Amino acid sequence: xxxxxxxxxxxxxxxxxxxxxxxxxxxxxxxxxxxxxxxxxxxxxxxxxxxxxxxxxxxxxxxxxxxxxxxxxxxxxxxxxxxxxxxxxxxxxxxxxxxxxxxxxxxxxxxxxxxxxxx
Amino acid sequence: xxxxxxxxxxxxxxxxxxxxxxxxxxxxxxxxxxxxxxxxxxxxxxxxxxxxxxxxxxxxxxxxxxxxxxxxxxxxxxxxxxxxxxxxxxxxxxxxxxxxxxxxxxxxxxxxxxxxxxxxxxxxxxxxxxxxxxxxxxxxxxxxxxxxxxxxxxxxxxxxxxxxxxxxxxxxxxxxxxxxxxxxxxxxxxxxxxxxxxxxxxxxxxxxxxxxxxxxxxxxxxxxxxxxxxxxxxxxxxxxxxxxxxxxxxxxxxxxxxxxxxxxxxxxxxxxxxxxxxxxxxxxxxxxxxxxxxxxxxxxxxxxxxxxxxxxxxxxxxxxxxxxxxxxxxxxxxxxxxxxxxxxxxxxxxxxxxxxxxxxxxxxxxxxxxxxxxxxxxxxxxxxxxxxxxxxxxxxxxxxxxxxxxxxxxxxxxxxxxxxxxxxxxxxxxxxxxxxxxxxxxxxxxxxxxxxxxxxxxxxxxxxxxxxxxxxxxxxxxxxxxxxxxxxxxxxxxxxxxxxxxxxxxxxxxxxxxxxxxxxxxxxxxxxxxxxxxxxxxxxxxxxxxxxxxxxxxxxxxxxxxxxxxxxxxxxxxxxxxxxxxxxxxxxxxxxxxxxxxxxxxxxxxxxxxxxxxxxxxxxxxxxxxxxxxxxxxxxxxxxxxxxxxxxxxxxxxxxxx
Numbered sequence: 173x174x175x176x177x178x179x180x181x182x183x184x185x186x187x188x189x190x191x192x193x194x195x196x197x198x199x200x201x202x203x204x205x206x207x208x209x210x211x212x213x214x215x216x217x218x219x220x221x222x223x224x225x226x227x228x229x230x231x232x233x234x235x236x237x238x239x240x241x242x243x244x245x246x247x248x249x250x251x252x253x254x255x256x257x258x259x260x261x262x263x264x265x266x267x268x269x270x271x272x273x274x275x276x277x278x279x280x281x282x283x284x285x286x287x288x289x290x291x
Numbered sequence: 292x293x294x295x296x297x298x299x300x301x302x303x304x305x306x307x308x309x310x311x312x313x314x315x316x317x318x319x320x321x322x323x324x325x326x327x328x329x330x331x332x333x334x335x336x337x338x339x340x341x342x343x344x345x346x347x348x349x350x351x352x353x354x355x356x357x358x359x360x361x362x363x364x365x366x367x368x369x370x371x372x373x374x375x376x377x378x379x380x381x382x383x384x385x386x387x388x389x390x391x392x393x394x395x396x397x398x399x400x401x402x403x404x405x406x407x408x409x410x411x412x413x414x415x416x417x418x419x420x421x422x423x424x425x426x427x428x429x430x431x432x433x434x435x436x437x438x439x440x441x442x443x444x445x446x447x448x449x450x451x452x453x454x455x456x457x458x459x460x461x462x463x464x465x466x467x468x469x470x471x472x473x474x475x476x477x478x479x480x481x482x483x484x485x486x487x488x489x490x491x492x493x494x495x496x497x498x499x500x501x502x503x504x505x506x507x508x509x510x511x512x513x514x515x516x517x518x519x520x521x522x523x524x525x526x527x528x529x530x531x532x533x534x535x536x537x538x539x540x541x542x543x544x545x546x547x548x549x550x551x552x553x554x555x556x557x558x559x560x561x562x563x564x565x566x567x568x569x570x571x572x573x574x575x576x577x578x579x580x581x582x583x584x585x586x587x588x589x590x591x592x593x594x595x596x597x598x599x600x601x602x603x604x605x606x607x608x609x610x611x612x613x614x615x616x617x618x619x620x621x622x623x624x625x626x627x628x629x630x631x632x633x634x635x636x637x638x639x640x641x642x643x644x645x646x647x648x649x650x651x652x653x654x655x656x657x658x659x660x661x662x663x664x665x666x667x668x669x670x671x672x673x674x675x676x677x678x679x680x681x682x683x684x685x686x687x688x689x690x691x692x693x694x695x696x697x698x699x700x701x702x703x704x705x706x707x708x709x710x711x712x713x714x715x716x717x718x719x720x721x722x723x724x725x726x727x728x729x730x731x732x733x734x735x736x737x738x739x740x741x742x743x744x745x746x747x748x749x750x751x752x753x754x755x756x757x758x759x760x761x762x763x764x765x766x767x768x769x770x771x772x773x774x775x776x777x778x779x780x781x782x783x784x785x786x787x788x789x790x791x792x793x794x795x796x797x798x799x800x801x802x803x804x805x806x807x808x809x810x811x812x813x814x815x816x817x818x819x820x821x822x823x824x825x826x827x828x829x830x831x832x833x834x835x836x837x838x839x840x841x842x843x844x845x846x847x848x849x850x851x852x853x854x855x856x857x858x859x860x861x862x863x864x865x866x867x868x869x870x871x872x873x874x875x876x877x878x879x880x881x882x883x884x885x886x887x888x889x890x891x892x893x894x895x896x897x898x899x900x901x902x903x904x905x906x907x908x909x910x911x912x913x914x915x916x917x918x919x920x921x922x923x924x925x926x927x928x929x930x931x932x933x934x935x936x937x938x939x940x941x942x943x944x945x946x947x948x949x
Contacts, residue, residue, distance in 0.1 A: 252471075257471055257473065257474055257502065258500075260471060260474045261473075261474055261477055261499075261500060264474065264477055264478050264481050265481070269482075270478065270528065270529060271471070271474065271478070271529075272529075273470040273471060280529070283529070284529060287527050
């Protein structure tokens with residue numbers, strides 16, 4: 173089963189997302205900021221990263237760039253809120269595979285995850 | 292206009308008109324749905340439909356239609372941007388636009404003057420008179436984007452082609468209400484660029500970054516896989532609702548292909564089509580029949596060669612060849628049959644509007660739900676069932692569904708519901724029309740039938756509930772007296788049943804008082820091929836379509852009794868007039884009935900009938916062969932077929948036997 177790294181500084185969002193993914197048979201590891209995300213990625217080698225954009229220490233975009241530098245094949249899906257258009261655009265340029273807009277429906281998230289895991 | 296220009300115009304017009312048909316049907320339905328419940332996607336659909344028509348009309352220089360569609364487009368634009376709510380008054384006006392477009396279409400086809408549009412445009416302008424600002428959120432772009440291609444781009448694309456690098460146009464449509472549409476655009480663009488060479492995109496990357504995008508992204512790409520990879524990548528991105536990939540044609544090449552994207556990921560897509568005369572299909576079907584006969588003769592020849600040792604080797608080869616020919620001809624036959632099939636959508640599409648108008652006229656509120664509109668049927672069958680369906684639906688609106696007040700009293704929701712559904716069942720198509728209306732009262736039906744002198748009081752008293760419902764199919768039951776403006780057109784349910792039986796179809800009714808009524812139509816997939824019971828009578832073989840056969844039984848000598856001077860067969864308490872098949876065909880129904888071993892129980896013109904035959908041969912799939920006008924006039928004969936052994940056999944039309 174695919175392993176997914178959920179990166180979000182809000183514990184609530186992390187828990188919610190992890191629970192949903194676990195319920196659908198995915199293995200989940202978590203990180204609460206960008207720096208931690210990079211470290212976890214190197215250790216766990218997940219199949220997919222769900223990355224929040226606005227985070228302390230190292231934000232989602234920077235973290236994404238570091239991840240892609242470490243592993244050019246890294247699959248990252250950005251999690252964003254409305255009004256962050258330019259940042260999402262930058263993330264796509266930096267190699268993010270997809271994005272999900274918060275608040276999202278469980279199906280939307282699962283659909284996006286499924287697509288990436290199949291690809 | 293030069294002659295070539297004229298020819299080209301006619302050709303373009305032809306394509307435009309075919310497309311217009313589809314657009315009008317879809318739009319009509321979308322409007323009906325919209326009136327019921329607002330839906331941003333539908334508003335967008337209607338808007339785009341008008342936009343497409345306007346674009347087409349403008350390209351062809353048909354200014355009156357441009358003006359009319361423009362007014363409708365403006366209204367939809369205002370609805371879409373949320374500036375205006377869609378009132379039922381507006382929907383009426385929008386329907387008037389569709390009506391006008393239909394008339395306009397006919398006038399184009401018949402080379403007549405366009406219908407006047409001034410009043411209509413005035414009507415429409417009432418809704419858009421206040422100045423309105425262009426909605427900033429969604430920029431409209433031509434759905435296909437083709438006529439915006441600059442010359443420079445064309446040259447660039449042609450250059451690719453001249454170097455033998457295939458170019459494809461990829462049109463990606465997004466959900467118009469998707470979040471961060473510009474980023475979605477950019478995402479698709481980026482992912483596709485990683486895989487293939489993107490020559491040009493509309494909107495451009497700059498436009499995407501400055502949020503200047505619509506819900507359509509058009510890209511010209513060059514690749515070697517027919518655009519398959521690009522399609523898959525784009526299709527996998529969120530909020531994408533449609534991806535179409537079309538080979539780009541050089542600018543100076545004929546543009547006929549451009550209206551038919553060669554691959555479109557969309558459920559409502561009509562697919563790639565060519566128009567073929569039905570007569571040609573009939574001809575091909577006939578030819579295949581000949582092929583089948585030749586195959587049978589080959590088999591026979593082979594078996595003769597097999598007997599002799601010297602020729603057995605050739606016989607074997609010939610037999611193998613014949614069996615291969617059989618498979619080929621069978622597949623050919625199925626292929627041709629499929630080519631004659633059309634989706635029910637072709638006739639279903641006009642019903643939402645029809646029900647809406649009828650319901651308004653009767654002061655009723657009715658939702659029509661359509662299911663299984665993609666079920667396919669032979670076009671001949673489709674033509675025959677159109678009127679019956681209209682009749683049944685009109686009845687449902689007029690007599691079935693109650694007024695909102697009545698429904699409230701009954702504790703039902705004020706809006707009535709009519710469900711029109713279709714599906715395949717084995718070798719037939721079933722169409723069901725269900726309403727949740729008043730239902731039919733068996734006692735009232737009996738009284739009515741007695742009053743009309745159709746049955747006696749005693750007969751009526753003996754009828755079961757189910758049999759009482761059957762009364763509605765009796766000739767003379769529906770009369771002008773009960774017909775109203777809506778359902779009365781002088782056609783009764785008896786005509787509905789006869790028409791359906793003529794094509795080996797069948798109609799039944801179920802009803803519960805106060806709960807609703809359901810009509811079930813069972814139809815053959817095609818008229819060209821049918822299952823038939825083969826029987827023998829006086830040395831001749833006849834085919835009786837199984838749809839008309841109730842049962843085939845053995846006749847014992849004392850099973851036949853004479854009642855009122857006529858031979859009668861008693862089967863489990865039911866009385867069947869007994870006639871010999873040969874006799875009935877020779878217009879002497881009561882003759883030649885001695886020594887008949889079997890009887891086929893059937894119904895002719897609504898009357899039970901037992902057909903006496905010498906032998907039952909079995910059930911076969913037969914191909915109807917058109918025998919021309921000579922046979923068509925023969926009473927009780929529907930046509931002829933060729934049996935597997937190559938002998939011809941007549942197909943009976945049981946309904947016209949007596």
